[in-house]
Amino acid sequence: MGEEKLNDQMIVRRQKMQALRDKGIDPFGHRFDPDHDISSDIHTKYDNYDGDLLAKEGNVVTVAGRMVAKRGSGKTSFADLLDRGGKIQFYVRQDIVGDDDYQIFKDSDIGDFWGITGDLFKTRAGELTIRAHKITFLTKALRPLPDKYHGLADPELVYRQRYLDLITNRDSFDRFITRTKIIKAIRRYMDNNHFTEVETPILENVASGAEARPFVTHHNALNIDMYLRIATELRLKRLIVGGMERVYELGRVFRNEGMDPYHNPEFDTMETYAAYFDFNDVMDETEGIFKAAAKVVANDLKINYHGTELDFGKPFARMHMVDAIKKYTGVDFWQKMSLEDARKLADEHGVEYESWWKVGHIINAFFETLVQDKLQQPIFIYGHPKEISPLAHINREDHRFTDRFELYIVGKEYANAFTELNDPIDQRQRFEAEAKEHAEGNDEYQPIDEDFVEALEYGMPPTGGLGVGIDRLVMLMTDAKSIRDVLFFPTMRPKKDN
RNA sequence: GAGCCGUUAGCUCAGUCGGUAGAGCAUCUGACUUUUAAUCAGAGGGUCGAGGGUUCGAUCCCCUCACGGCUCACCA
Numbered sequence: 407m408g409e410e411k412l413n414d415q416m417i418v419r420r421q422k423m424q425a426l427r428d429k430g431i432d433p434f435g436h437r438f439d440p441d442h443d444i445s446s447d448i449h450t451k452y453d454n455y456d457g458d459l460l461a462k463e464g465n466v467v468t469v470a471g472r473m474v475a476k477r478g479s480g481k482t483s484f485a486d487l488l489d490r491g492g493k494i495q496f497y498v499r500q501d502i503v504g505d506d507d508y509q510i511f512k513d514s515d516i517g518d519f520w521g522i523t524g525d526l527f528k529t530r531a532g533e534l535t536i537r538a539h540k541i542t543f544l545t546k547a548l549r550p551l552p553d554k555y556h557g558l559a560d561p562e563l564v565y566r567q568r569y570l571d572l573i574t575n576r577d578s579f580d581r582f583i584t585r586t587k588i589i590k591a592i593r594r595y596m597d598n599n600h601f602t603e604v605e606t607p608i609l610e611n612v613a614s615g616a617e618a619r620p621f622v623t624h625h626n627a628l629n630i631d632m633y634l635r636i637a638t639e640l641r642l643k644r645l646i647v648g649g650m651e652r653v654y655e656l657g658r659v660f661r662n663e664g665m666d667p668y669h670n671p672e673f674d675t676m677e678t679y680a681a682y683f684d685f686n687d688v689m690d691e692t693e694g695i696f697k698a699a700a701k702v703v704a705n706d707l708k709i710n711y712h713g714t715e716l717d718f719g720k721p722f723a724r725m726h727m728v729d730a731i732k733k734y735t736g737v738d739f740w741q742k743m744s745l746e747d748a749r750k751l752a753d754e755h756g757v758e759y760e761s762w763w764k765v766g767h768i769i770n771a772f773f774e775t776l777v778q779d780k781l782q783q784p785i786f787i788y789g790h791p792k793e794i795s796p797l798a799h800i801n802r803e804d805h806r807f808t809d810r811f812e813l814y815i816v817g818k819e820y821a822n823a824f825t826e827l828n829d830p831i832d833q834r835q836r837f838e839a840e841a842k843e844h845a846e847g848n849d850e851y852q853p854i855d856e857d858f859v860e861a862l863e864y865g866m867p868p869t870g871g872l873g874v875g876i877d878r879l880v881m882l883m884t885d886a887k888s889i890r891d892v893l894f895f896p897t898m899r900p901k902k903d904n
Numbered sequence: 905g906a907g908c909c910g911u912u913a914g915c916u917c918a919g920u921c922g923g924u925a926g927a928g929c930a931u932c933u934g935a936c937u938u939u940u941a942a943u944c945a946g947a948g949g950g951u952c953g954a955g956g957g958u959u960c961g962a963u964c965c966c967c968u969c970a971c972g973g974c975u976c977a978c979c980a
Contacts, residue, residue: 414949415914415931479943480936499937516930529938553915553929555941560915562972574915618979637980663979664905673980819980875980888973901971 415550422513423546431510433546438521442467446491448526449534457528467536468523469494470544472573475554476516483511484535487522488573495529496522496536507541516554517547565896578891581884585892587702588880592676593656595698599691601652601678606641608634608658614855615639615797618661621671634660638677639797639871640858643826646679647866654678656876667888668818671897674876679826683870685799685809688823689786692813692872693722696784696820696879703883711816711885714782722813723785727773730787734777739769762843766791766806781814788812790824796836798824799868820879823872830862 412420423433442448448467452460471489478484481500486493500508514520521542529535552558557574564571564578572579593603611630613620615637625632635641638655645653656676665671678691700707700718707719728739737751748768752759757771769791781787788811792800798808810824827833837854880892890896 413914413931418931475940477939477942478936479939482937482939484939484942486940495940497938501937527938529940531938531940533938533940535938535940550914550930555929556916558915559917560911560972562911563915565972570915616980659980661979664977666976666979667974669979675980822980873980878980899971 416548419515419546419548419550422515423548425513426510426543426546429506429510431543433543435519435542435544438470438542438544440468440470440489440521442469444489444491445469445471445487445494448494448536449492452526452534455526455528455534460526460528460534465526466523466539467526468521469496469536470519470521472519472547473514473516474551474573476514478512481508485520487520487536492576494536495533496520496524496538497527497529498538498541503538503541510543511541514543515547515550517549517551519544519547561890562898565890565898566901568894581886581892582894584703584884585880588699588883589656589674589876591698591702592695592876595695596654596676596678599652599694601654601680602650604642604645604650604653604655605657606635606638606645606655608660610635612855612857614858615641616661619663621660621662636661637873638675639873640855642677642679643866643869643871644858644861646681646826646869647861647864651681651867652679665897667890668878670877670889670893673889673893676872676874676876678872680870681867683825684868685788685811685823685825685870688825688870688872689722689724689788689811691870692786692821692823692874693784695874696722696813699879699883709883709885711882712887714816716783716815716882718784720783723783724811725785725787726789727769727787727791728789728807730777730781731769731772734780735772737772739765739772764793766793770794778814778819779817782816784813784815786811786813795824796840797827797833797871799827800832815882818878819875820882821872821874823870826866826869826871828862828866828868830859833862834859 426433448469452465469487469489471487473485474488474493475486476483483498485496485498487496498508498511503511521544522536522538523540524536524538527535527537552570552574554574558564558570596603609632611632613633613636616639618636620633620636622631622633636659638657638659642653642655654676657674658672659675660672662671663669680687680691697707697718700709703709707717709716709718732738735755737755743765745765748765749759752768752771755772755776757768757775759768759771773787789801789807790798790810792806792808795808795810798810801807801809808824812819813821827836837859841854877889877892880886881889884892886892
């Protein structure tokens with residue numbers, strides 16, 4: 407930015423700042439002690455009082471916040487003070503605060519911070535209001551706030567200057583508060599189920615555990631390139647080998663891929679691993695997590711997402727992927743079939759496929775293109791083909807499929823889980839098959855993590871694992887249109903001077 | 905990465921079939937001792953995203969670029 411160009415309003419505010427200094431008032435003031443609660447507590451306590459009772463009790467409160475609206479009329483003024491609890495109106499009279507302080511108030515701008523002490527009363531319109539006895543100037547705002555009525559609307563400014571969005575758009579402010587509450591509720595659920603929260607490296611030598619391109623960075627002292635993690639999976643499984651039995655990590659991962667309303671290069675996942683669980687146990691666990699998150703927003707666990715009512719109160723449906731395909735398309739992949747058979751079916755149903763795909767890839771494509779969008783209410787789809795599930799345990803009855811599931815809601819995936827593969831020899835073969843796929847054209851593959859295979863060779867107990875996209879879960883629960891609306895500072899191109 | 909759309913005052917938006925721009929809020933001056941998108945009277949504020957082209961003349965038409973949004977493709 408550099409030296410800014412001052413517009414008329416910025417010049418006036420700087421002059422007012424100097425005028426305050428000339429009066430011995432620090433325009434960027436000091437500690438203030440709101441001895442009372444925040445505005446929302448005052449509303450909770452006194453909104454139901456009638457005017458007479460308030461007058462009789464003469465309750466005195468002290469609050470601090472940003473003045474976001476000002477309605478002056480001669481020798482009295484009303485204004486709105488914004489703190490983290492919301493807004494509360496205050497009332498300043500020249501005959502109460504005195505000529506000097508009243509003039510300072512008249513000269514103050516929307517955006518300035520004030521400390522207010524006064525008694526509570528109700529206006530004619532019935533609004534709970536603080537009649538100021540003492541006003542304390544706390545901080546000058548040198549720039550004007552966005553339009554008080556429309557708020558900040560330009561999406562670019564909303565994301566780049568989130569602080570302005572938070573000041574003027576209360577829905578946005580509240581959504582971020584809800585985000586934190588949801589994450590706390592999820593942690594509480596995991597803790598109550600005897601999972602240990604852990605932290606594993608973000609800087610990795612091998613970016614594995616998912617199929618995604620990593621961000622590359624450089625460590626100077628070691629003179630090696632390192633990768634930002636794309637998943638926490640293989641680290642957490644090592645902790646299962648180490649005997650921690652139930653672990654989870656909720657944190658940031660990074661994927662060097664495109665951006666759109668559902669993808670940001672950095673985002674939060676929660677992965678959980680529990681020894682001796684199979685994927686059915688993990689379904690129960692997942693259901694508990696989503697119910698706990700929904701409870702934060704709605705006591706009856708009914709969530710409205712873009713006009714669709716989602717009921718998280720009922721038990722979530724559970725359906726095999728092949729059955730789901732059969733239900734929605736009539737195609738039966740339970741039958742033994744060759745690659746040629748599968749390709750023929752794909753051609754008949756307009757499902758596109760790559761030359762290197764096996765039958766399992768085509769089954770998955772059927773699901774993704776013809777079934778997925780139709781799944782509105784929470785449903786677990788399980789039994790993914792082995793070819794697309796390199797870290798999942800093979801199903802005992804049918805070796806074409808794995809003990810894996812994904813949770814689908816409003817046509818989108820919200821969780822991915824499986825009974826973990828703990829056979830190191832099988833694991834190595836699957837890594838090698840992935841590497842071969844890469845050579846054949848799949849450019850997102852998992853590099854062979856030798857150290858992880860070695861860990862498995864020491865023995866990992868049967869384990870159920872789960873991954874949840876936290877941002878998408880928050881979007882769902884807060885009816886957000888874009889992932890950028892649940893991230894304070896979504897990734898943006900740097901703004902160049904033009 | 906491709907297609908479509910957007911960028912005008914601090915903010916939210918109009919507008920000019922090509923003749924260098926308006927409103928509301930905000931700001932400034934004045935009035936007003938219960939307002940609440942306060943009201944009333946007056947005033948100031950813009951290299952119309954950047955660069956180039958066509959033209960007597962471009963904020964408007966054309967080209968390039970920057971940033972953003974949406975859709976599609978890939979991914980969670």
